[in-house]
Amino acid sequence: MSDRLAPEPLPRRDVLGLAGLWSAAIAIVGSLIGMSRLPKPSVLPESGRRFRIGRPEDFPEGTEEVLTEEKVLVRRTPQGVAAISLVCTHLGCIVSKDASGFGCPCHGSHFGRNGEVGGGPAPRGLRWLEVTQGVDGRLVVDADREVQPGTWCEV
Ligand code: FES
CATH class of the missing domain: 2.102.10.10 (Rieske [2Fe-2S] iron-sulphur domain)
Known part of the structure; x- marks a missing residue:
């Protein structure tokens, strides 16, 4: 029996599932950030100089x-x-x-x-x-x- 002060622990399967979802989300966001920087050269001539x-x-x-x-x-x-x-x-x-x-x-x-x-x-x-x-x-x-x-x- 559980109450609000001592909740039942999450089942191992749920913990692994949440960890997998978070890992996938972080990988997708990291890839999108990397792709957004890809077409830009790392050094650009400055303007107005x-x-x-x-x-x-x-x-x-x-x-x-x-x-x-x-x-x-x-x-x-x-x-x-x-x-x-x-x-x-x-x-x-x-x-x-x-x-x-x-x-x-x-x-x-x-x-x-x-x-x-x-x-x-x-x-x-x-x-x-x-x-x-x-x-x-x-x-x-x-x-x-x-x-x-x-x-x-x-x-
Ligand atoms: S040859 Fe590619 S930046 Fe100079």
């Missing part, structure tokens, strides 16, 4: 400097200063500079020295970004404004 990179004299001729946080390579030649995005055009991973250009660690795309596609799944070359000189003399990169490869900011 303009940033100062320094003064022209900070980049002497022949300089190639990777700005890790900004995800760009700044190159200075006799023609001027250019910024090449390091965001892979396949799914947005960050490429790294190598001896012959740039390589993507995610799916193996390779880009030439000027960002042109050399192989792999990337559909197009790396983006060249607009570089301008601000009124204070410092160089500004606009990550939202793509320019033709080979476009230099003359400084």
Whole structure:
């Protein structure tokens, strides 16, 4: 006989059945969360980004400097200063500079020295970004404004 203060224990079969139902529910919810994240690349270029990179004299001729946080390579030649995005055009991973250009660690795309596609799944070359000189003399990169490869900011 049971009362409210000492209820009868659940039969073992019911406990196992409830545990099975909870496990199935957790697995389904976990799968749905995982599936909702699947189509998104893990790294996306940010939008609305303009940033100062320094003064022209900070980049002497022949300089190639990777700005890790900004995800760009700044190159200075006799023609001027250019910024090449390091965001892979396949799914947005960050490429790294190598001896012959740039390589993507995610799916193996390779880009030439000027960002042109050399192989792999990337559909197009790396983006060249607009570089301008601000009124204070410092160089500004606009990550939202793509320019033709080979476009230099003359400084
Ligand atoms: S993200 Fe670079 S090759 Fe896929």
